[in-house]
Amino acid sequence: MDESERLAWAYLSRVAEPPNPKLSELVAAEGVIGAAERIRRRDADPKLLRSTEARYELDCAxxxxxxxxxxxxxxxxxxxxxxxxxxxxxxxxxxxxxxxxxxxxxxxxxxxxxxxxxxxxxxxxxxxxxxxxxxxxxxxxxxxxxxxxxxxxxxxxxxxxxxxxxxxxxxxxxxxxxxxxxxxxxxxxxxxxxxxxxxxxxxxxxxxxxxxxxxxxxxxxxxxxxxxxxxxxxxxxxxxxxxxxxxxxxxxxxxxxxxxxxxxxxxxxxxxxxxxxxxxxxxxxxxxxxxxxxxxxGRCGELAPDLDRPTTGLDDLSDEELTVFEALPGRGMRTVDEIAVTAGIPATEVLGPLTMLNVRGLATQENGCWKLAKR
Amino acid sequence: MDESERLAWAYLSRVAEPPNPKLSELVAAEGVIGAAERIRRRDADPKLLRSTEARYELDCAxxxxxxxxxxxxxxxxxxxxxxxxxxxxxxxxxxxxxxxxxxxxxxxxxxxxxxxxxxxxxxxxxxxxxxxxxxxxxxxxxxxxxxxxxxxxxxxxxxxxxxxxxxxxxxxxxxxxxxxxxxxxxxxxxxxxxxxxxxxxxxxxxxxxxxxxxxxxxxxxxxxxxxxxxxxxxxxxxxxxxxxxxxxxxxxxxxxxxxxxxxxxxxxxxxxxxxxxxxxxxxxxxxxxxxxxxxxxGRCGELAPDLDRPTTGLDDLSDEELTVFEALPGRGMRTVDEIAVTAGIPATEVLGPLTMLNVRGLATQENGCWKLAKR
The missing domain is CATH 3.40.50.450 (Rossmann fold)
Structure with a gap:
């Protein structure tokens, strides 16, 4: 950009309150030096003349x-x-x-x-x-x-x-x-x-x-x-x-x-x-x-990672295992039949979950009676 | 509800883990007393028998x-x-x-x-x-x-x-x-x-x-x-x-x-x-x-009221009035022409807004020069 262009841009930057679409159109049509010249000469669209009227004589470019x-x-x-x-x-x-x-x-x-x-x-x-x-x-x-x-x-x-x-x-x-x-x-x-x-x-x-x-x-x-x-x-x-x-x-x-x-x-x-x-x-x-x-x-596919969710040792239990787990006593021991009544599931279906809980270290047994494992 | 019905409801409330759709269906079909009877007799849908197996003998109704x-x-x-x-x-x-x-x-x-x-x-x-x-x-x-x-x-x-x-x-x-x-x-x-x-x-x-x-x-x-x-x-x-x-x-x-x-x-x-x-x-x-x-x-049409919005004395000003208002000096005085240059609008269009601002108590004039009114 040469100096006369710079001066014209600077003049136009102040001559009207931005944004001024008529002014942009004039610059696109005439170039910046031509546009500045037309504003100074008061030879432009009446609307543009009006919006530049207060400042067109003021040149501090x-x-x-x-x-x-x-x-x-x-x-x-x-x-x-x-x-x-x-x-x-x-x-x-x-x-x-x-x-x-x-x-x-x-x-x-x-x-x-x-x-x-x-x-x-x-x-x-x-x-x-x-x-x-x-x-x-x-x-x-x-x-x-x-x-x-x-x-x-x-x-x-x-x-x-x-x-x-x-x-x-x-x-x-x-x-x-x-x-x-x-x-x-x-x-x-x-x-x-x-x-x-x-x-x-x-x-x-x-x-x-x-x-x-x-x-x-x-x-x-x-x-x-x-x-x-x-x-x-x-x-x-x-x-x-x-x-x-x-x-x-x-x-x-x-x-x-x-x-x-x-x-x-x-x-x-x-x-x-x-x-x-x-x-x-x-x-x-x-x-x-x-x-x-x-x-x-961001760019397509820049997805936010999922939030960290706290997990517990019970997250992976099946519904049956969780139900049996919750029927286990913290103190004392319970028989399989007692656990079945508390859990509300048939006694025949209690032993499988109990065994899984035992494998996971969540339940312990003694003489066929069960309780929660100490953790 | 007579007492035998109450007892039957209480029994059914405990016999299976709620909600139990098969049990609800049985009650709908047989009435509550008949349903309790059928559960006790082990004469029902196999799935329902299974879900009541652990507790059907337990009657603490x-x-x-x-x-x-x-x-x-x-x-x-x-x-x-x-x-x-x-x-x-x-x-x-x-x-x-x-x-x-x-x-x-x-x-x-x-x-x-x-x-x-x-x-x-x-x-x-x-x-x-x-x-x-x-x-x-x-x-x-x-x-x-x-x-x-x-x-x-x-x-x-x-x-x-x-x-x-x-x-x-x-x-x-x-x-x-x-x-x-x-x-x-x-x-x-x-x-x-x-x-x-x-x-x-x-x-x-x-x-x-x-x-x-x-x-x-x-x-x-x-x-x-x-x-x-x-x-x-x-x-x-x-x-x-x-x-x-x-x-x-x-x-x-x-x-x-x-x-x-x-x-x-x-x-x-x-x-x-x-x-x-x-x-x-x-x-x-x-x-x-x-x-x-x-x-x-709530009911249709119970709409929340709009939030209270703080208002200022400038809210009702037109764009032109606001522009002129902002071109007024806090100290000293300005002529209409000076205000026009600062505001970037023709001098002929400054006096109208100035008069409105004066009426609203926002601007004062002395000998044709203007400034912000003290508030």
Whole structure:
């Protein structure tokens, strides 16, 4: 990408609130330099003129790129190898009557060593409430590190609470993690996460649809959520209140045809109410382990192993053996006839099971009388 | 029921391990006295002879009835008005190839003032692990008292843990509760619950398929579970380990076409693993409130109310109003043109939203400059 193109992308990134389908169409038709020229000349679709009216005269592309260059970041567009075409293709399948914003971004401001397209191939979004409990933060960390162990990248939104726990856990096992921001790359938001976001940008990826200097707004958080959902092969909601941005991200994942997972928690915790609401839907998967997430987000056939089940020495007994076993006294001895009455089965059918129990070391006999073996 | 019939029912209750379909058929064909006579004479289907061989000579019917009478209990059979015909009809629909024990009981030993048929009309089974956590016991109590408030009877198995918490909560709100026992009515099992079971028998109902003196066995617990599932219009599993009797009761509820509900809990708790396994099935309903249980177990149209959602003063704002609101400065003032650039919408479209925000008390202006109103 040459410098005049970079300047045009940067200009277009700020001139209209993303996503703007008319703007994307214009770029596709005219190229990025032509499109920027047309916007400046006010020669475009009336709707596009309207949505660019407030900012078309404001050109801080040069300054924005300087900020980006100083940070060591890059612009990524669909002309670049790094562009996650497959992940963003999901926007084409969404119901745009219900979700007019179901559009790929025009351009992304990116900082970090990871490659966006690689990451989007094997990834899960871990999202949740900022008002996380220690339970939620523990679960987010545990899932994130389990996913990293299984070569997944962990996508999240960089917020306090669940997001932060997921990023931290991923970083601490040297895994790949992506924070998709609702502000410019140079605006550490929330401020308390500036060190964490710096580490994500150094070891993983910071991604934003917004140019440097842009402060986040409510609308930008919601718009950003669609990118979190699109970049994760599945979205996992760890904790969410009854009103939660995580539910919005889950809604985006649904709209994009991506699996949605939720982690249950105590029903006494207001931070799990949103998860339980999600889990009442048929299309949300209850997950308790990273392996469960891999089963829905991984390659075909990457199934979660069965849970370990405790076993006892009685598991392999037949019904008759178990019935006879339970008719044996702990103290004293019983005759075969007495055992038959207690067990409620014919005396002729007691000796066979008794012998098997004896072989297994569960029953002992003396002079034709039987009792439980000491264990 | 005259005394000779009572004696015959009591005899048949002990002579074979329940449920025994051949025995039920014989009683249906010959009447209870004739059936007892045929068993004693060894004149019956060979399979039935075999299953009664161990105990047909043992006649403690008189003694069993004496115990029952002293306790103040009663025998209930399908000849009695109290018999819950509707509840037990579910056994006819079950898949008997997979569940040969899906049979109504022949006779029930019952103690307490409640009427079984009334109770089974509006009831829920609350079951769970004996190894309950304080969370599980709290939830069981909360659900039980919520169900009692809604005129439900609470069915359970009298065990330690979840069962006990459910019975106790029901008793403490003067509600109806039924303990279905795997032992005779005179055998308080577990021993530590003898005072609780006594109270259930005094204020609700103790129910057993087994004659006095019978001690519980593993098989009897599993057989008993079918009656818990049949007497509850829905079965709610509150906490369950990875191997749990509660899962068996849930299995019975499924087999009988009754709704199964489960309560989620922390994924870090081994006592909730069984609930989460159940909740992964499509046909298990996640419940967090008594109202959720009533929705599946109550009358048609008894829907759970929506959760209370916190609201903010911004909820009713239009998209444009919200966008303008977020472009207002907290300190200092901005002109309409500055607000337009920040919000990314044409200056001509800023004044309308600003006026609305002003009316709602969200924005103030001075000399044509605007800022957020102090709240």
């Amino acid at each position: 040069r300054a924005d790129l300087d900020v980006l260059d100083r940070m060591g970041g890059r612009l990524v567009t669909d002309r670049d190898d790094e562009w996650p075409h497959a992940a963003f293709a999901a926007f084409q399948g969404a119901d745009r009557d219900r979700r007019p914003d179901a559009r790929a971004p025009l351009v992304l401001w990116v900082l970090g060593p990871s490659q966006l397209c690689d990451i989007a191939e094997r990834s899960a979004a871990i999202v949740g409430t900022r008002a996380a409990t220690s339970y939620g933060e523990y679960v987010a960390s545990d899932l994130a590190s389990g996913l990293i162990d299984r070569d997944f990248a962990v996508i999240s939104g960089g917020a306090y609470g669940i997001d932060g726990a997921a990023h931290r856990a991923a970083l601490s096992c040297d895994g790949e993690t992506v924070a998709v921001l609702a502000a410019g790359l140079d605006i550490p938001y929330p401020a308390g996460h500036s060190a964490l976001l710096h580490r994500v940008g150094k070891h993983g990826l910071l991604v934003s649809e917004y140019p440097p200097g842009m402060r986040p707004t409510r609308r930008q958080f919601l718009t950003r959520n669609r990118l979190v959902a699109a970049l994760g092969r599945a979205t996992v909601v760890v904790e969410a209140g009854v009103r939660s941005g995580a539910a919005n991200t889950a809604g985006w994942a649904h709209a994009l045809g991506r699996p949605v997972c939720a982690v249950p928690g105590p029903i006494t915790s207001s931070s799990s109410v949103g998860c339980h609401e999600l889990l009442k839907r048929e299309d949300v998967t209850l997950v308790t382990r990273a392996a469960d997430v891999v089963e829905v987000a | 008189r003694a069993d009835l004496d115990v029952l009478d002293r306790m103040g209990g009663r025998l209930v059979t399908d000849r009695d008005d109290e018999w819950p015909h509707a509840a037990f009809a579910a056994f006819q629909g079950a898949d008997r190839d997979r569940r040969p024990d899906a049979r109504a009981p022949l006779v029930l030993w019952v103690l307490g003032p409640s009427q079984l048929c009334d109770i089974a009309e509006r009831s829920a089974a609350i079951v769970g692990t004996r190894a309950a956590t304080s969370y599980g016991e709290y939830v069981a109590s909360d659900l039980a008292s919520g169900l009692i408030d809604r005129d439900f009877a609470v069915i359970s198995g009298g065990a330690y843990g979840i069962d006990g918490a459910a019975h106790r909560a029901a008793l403490s709100c003067d509600g109806e509760t039924v303990a279905v026992l795997a032992a005779g009515l005179d055998i308080p099992y577990p021993a530590g619950h003898s005072a609780l079971l006594h109270r259930v028998g005094k204020h609700g109902l103790l129910v057993s398929e087994y004659p006095p003196g019978m001690r519980p066995t593993r098989r009897q617990f599993l057989t008993r579970n079918r009656l818990v599932a049949a007497l509850g219009r829905a079965t709610v599993v509150v906490e369950a380990g990875v191997r749990s009797g509660a899962a068996n009761t849930a299995g019975w509820a499924h087999a009988l076409g009754r709704p199964v509900c489960a309560v989620p809990g922390p994924i870090t708790s081994s006592s909730s693993v069984g609930c989460h396994e159940l909740l992964k099935r499509e046909d298990v309903t996640l419940v967090t409130r008594a109202a959720d249980v009533v929705e599946v177990a």
